[in-house]
Amino acid sequence: MATSFNFNNQQVDGIQKAPLWIKNGLDKEAILFAEYFGKELSPEGLGNKEALTTSQIRNVYGEVQRMKMKGFNKSELLLLKPRLAYLTERKGTIGSKDFRKVIEKALDEVLNGKDEKEMELRFQNFANFFEAILAYHRSFGGK
Template sequence: MGQYRERSDNRGRSDNNEIGKILDEIGKLEMLKDLSIKLIADENGYADKIAHTLRNMKTAQLRRFFGAIKLIERTIEEENSEKAWDEVEAEFYLLKPKIAYAKGRKLIPEEFYQVLKVSLNKINVGTNEDKIENFKRFVKFLESIVAYHKFYGGD
């Protein structure tokens, strides 16, 4: 992941190298639902490491994207069937240009854009039931990033 600048934190690790490793691990998965909650949410887990690199990112940007995700999640829960994915698929695909727009305007850092892009590519895989489970795991992942971002003092 040579496109990232190295930046060390007080725990002695390179943030961007850590993000590169996370991107590689997510990229190896067949589906996002295969990503363990422990790896996502544990202290020093993926969400913690990602949030640490985002500590200078405005919370408004994180919340804006998170709001769009939660709206899709509510629609899935209301449908409560395998057809739920059919109801949200268009909105799901529209997430990609939203993050590209935010990246293009420099509202989100490259690392966060890459994490979102790699994760989103692991959602629309398998049956509709798999896609819903993948999406739900993505929601948990993003919720954990938001929580750790707040912990690190995100404004």
């Protein structure tokens, strides 16, 4: 399963850990996971047929970047989940399904903030996490 890896003799499951990274901020383990996950989602990790393609998530990433520039908007953030579902399930690759699982958990944690200020802080962590995964994905040949 591409959503977990071994770090310091411990299994790190991105689906379980992503909410903690979004709530508490990214740490070394989160960045190592982003590197591992980005590689696993790429053609180098899954092969060309099952890899996540950048075009599958470009619209979602573009929305995240726009929100970073304009400021947090809960309504716009809520719309990311259906967009992510559509874009990643359209082709239904292993890479797109694994990506969706991790990113949806991270999105849910943003929305679990107790108030707007906390949600905005969590959104910044989410945006950084998303960006790290995509940067590593691209560096390992993701297209």
